């Protein structure tokens with residue numbers, strides 16, 4: 188993948204809800220910014236570094252994990268614009284309200300267009316496997332289907348991360364498999380259905396409330412029957 192990519196399907200499910208929120212806030216406020224770049228592959232990352240448009244090498248930018256986006260100015264005639272007079276601060280406010288970090292706050296290399304997964308995870312942690320942690324996606328409001336589709340797309344983009352992602356998936360799912368598809372399916376179950384092992388060994392609140400109500404009902408019935416019988420014999 189060498190050119191510029193700009194579509195929500197390549198955005199990591201951990202920030203996809205937030206990016207959708209940014210899009211709807213921009214539209215609601217009538218601000219002239221549009222989604223310019225999402226995932227960034229090796230060729231584009233390395234050419235960006237040599238041109239000086241990015242300071243990061245491959246796997247050193249959140250874009251390489253789908254966990255960053257760039258919104259750029261859009262003129263009425265449909266041209267992209269980085270003009271300083273655009274309301275970048277309002278774009279930054281919208282990023283931050285959606286829970287994303289904003290590159291406009293960086294010291295030194297200020298990146299007004301850039302929003303990313305908040306610093307709860309560093310790119311080093313993502314590279315060490317956290318990018319494949321189903322809980323990261325679940326915390327961002329992702330569905331199991333969104334996460335599974337993204338993982339199956341990302342897997343062949345990231346051969347260098349396979350070892351770390353397999354280890355992460357084994358930790359997150361408890362499944363001792365080296366098969367990526369089996370691990371992704373187990374991850375989908377973690378997002379979609381909670382932890383099945385925990386659920387079977389410990390009754391859910393709903394089950395306990397129903398059982399309690401049943402006991403109460405049977406006790407009252409027994410008391411009524413006892414009273415009726417007592418009434419008849421005296």
Ligand SMILES: [Zn+2]
Pocket residue numbers: 250255256257298300301302
């Ligand atoms: Zn960026």
